[in-house]
Amino acid sequence: MENEIPLPPPPRRRKSHRPSRFDDRSSQPSSDPALFSSDDIPASSLENYHAPAHGNTGRKRRYRGTWWGETVLNPKRKRKDFKDKRFVDSGVWMGSDESLVESLLPSEDAPISEDFFKNVRNSNPGVPKKEPEEVDAAPFAPAAPGPESVLGMDRGPISRPQPQVVAQPRVAFRRVVESQEHQLARAIVNDCLEKGQDSVDLSIGNMREIPSGLLRPLQHLTKLPAIREPPVTEDVYSSLEPFLRLFLAGNSLFKLSSELFDLSSLKVLSLRNNKLTEIPPAIRRLTSLQDVNLSVNRLQYLPWDFLWLIRKGDLKHLIVRPNPLMQIDEAEIAHWHYPNTTTPESLEESLRLQEYDSPVPEEAWAPIHIATGPIRHFNTDGYPIPEAQLNATSSTELKSNVPSLREVSLVSLNKSNFFDLTPDSDIADLPELMLRLLRYAREVRAAGGRCCSICHRGFVLPRTEWIEWWDCSTYENGLKGPRASGEKLRPLPFKRLGCSWGCVPDMKSVEITHLPDEAASE
Amino acid sequence: MSSTAQTQEYVTLVSGDGFEFVVPRSTACVSGTIRRMLDPSSNFSEAITGRCVLETLSGVVLEKVCEYFCYNQKNKEQANVPDMDIPPELCLELLMAADYLDT
Secondary structure, three states: OOOOOOOOOOOOOOOOOOOOOOHHHOOOOOOOOOOOOOOOOHHHOHHHOOOOOOOOOOOOOOEEOOOOOOEEOOHHHHHHHHHHHHHHOOOOOOOOOOEHHHHHOOOOOOOOOHHHHHHHHHOOOOOOOOHHHHHHHOOOOOOOOOHHHHHOOOOOOOOOOOHHHHOOOEOOOOOOOOOHHHHHHHHHHHHHHHHOOOEEEOOOOOOOOOOOOOOHHHHHOOOOOOOOOOOOOHHHOOOOOOOEEEEOOOOOOOOOOOOHHHOOOEEEEEOOOOOOOOOOHHHHHOOOOOEEEOOOOOOOOEEOHHHHHHHHOOOOEEEOOOOOOOOOOOOOOOEEOOOOOOOOOOHHHHOEOOOOOOOOOHHHOOOEEEEEOOOEEEOOOOOEOOHHHHHHOOHHHHHOOOOOHHHHHHHHHHHOOHHHHOOHHHHOOOOHHHHHHHHHHHHHHHOOOEEOOOOOOEEOOOOEEEEEEEEOHHHHOOOOOOOOOOOEOOOEEEEEEEOOOOOOOOOOOOOOOOOHHHHHHO | OHHHHHHOOEEEEEEOOOOEEEEEHHHHOOOHHHHHHOOHHHOOHHHHHOEEEEOOOOHHHHHHHHHHHHHHHHHOOOOOOOOOOOOHHHHHHHHHHHHHHOO
């Protein structure tokens, strides 16, 4: 009602009988009482002239409206309204909060109704609502101005913002709570970094995966100097280069992340008692590795790269058993290398080191290539090709070293930061065939990449795969001594991957030599 | 007509937006799909005219695909194959094209 501007009083008219255009209104009171600006307000009457105005002493009264119909604004009510308004719209805008509301916010003077908000909510059914988080974030988040606050302040006491307004679908702050094990692991790593301890014990942590960023700081670990007291003798000088040891034993790790393989100074790695089914070929990057423990896992084979580490790296102790490794007497063998016969008469007899007298031959120390399994070929999609179909393909195709177009694309995808920038939801719309390849490429990337065991090219999809059997018993017992004369050989399966159909072992030329292709390639 | 098709040395690959690439037949046959299209015994119109319209590929992608065909053809017999550079923004489309062309 206050909004209605009262009509000015009809002009006083002299008593005259002259007909005027106001004649039809002349039936209303013909004369108006004298009108003063404050007449209709009781406090302003003469009796109350000196009395303080009720409740707001010394406060200047303010008026609103025209001089003939002015009203006093109630300052008390105004303040209350103001407070409520402040609560609704804090005026603080969080720039990082990419809310839908932001884009849908009407300008202040646009008419807005409850229907509008309902429409907004209904039009976004795909966005999941996170009620509890919303409530959490509400004090910090910009609440949309409710319909009330936009519509005006003179509507009486403003109701609290309704939950439907606050619960607009939007990306709320999602606080990722890290599991206790991961927090503990991070604390241990930080402690080691601070104290300069080069033996990092993360065993029995019940970790199911290695959280990202956990191991990266260990690259920069430095030992603290041992000299504290003044008497400095020559003995206290020691290298500050860490002898980095990482114990991840007794966790529940299913796979290893590429971060582990960036610790190029790692000397000792224990993965004992985990749930690993495969060791990524990227283990090759740990070139200073000396001691590896892989026992009590679910490994059926080892990556070929362990042999490379033995040969080219520092690896001296490789503990593999027990694991559900493939057994040579049950496996299919395409070519025998060690007993120097194509088909050994009896496996038991042939898998023995040849008798030797002193001096100890080199063969008694080095790994021995026992046999090679059949080669499996894969097509460009990554599916194995049956033997019959393979015989039909032309020989030039079988010898080609050229990567497929899929392979070329996937390799450059893995080189770029596509997978870092693209969330899973964006990939999910792609066709199923591509999706499979992309997921595969991402896994390969997460495991630290691969490189062909023949030509050393980085690749994603293997085109060939075979198992080689090598006896590494001297390395299994930590190079404590050579194999005894006539000792039984216990070969380990090593899986080799080739990046193209041309990358296959040359069966003819690898008769009884020690790591022939490796020696040639380096 | 079909006798001339068999002797054709070059074939034309046409992209969805109208770009044409004339490449040697053996080069185009790196792709399994195109090889089957151009198979003279199939009597497909592509085999007769020597012109393959690849509606799903854009000109930019088809250009890169042709580059790959040549790269494949050139390095077929070599032991050390150089890497082929692919701009990252084309990777996904090329992957899709590779799926379609079966290479």
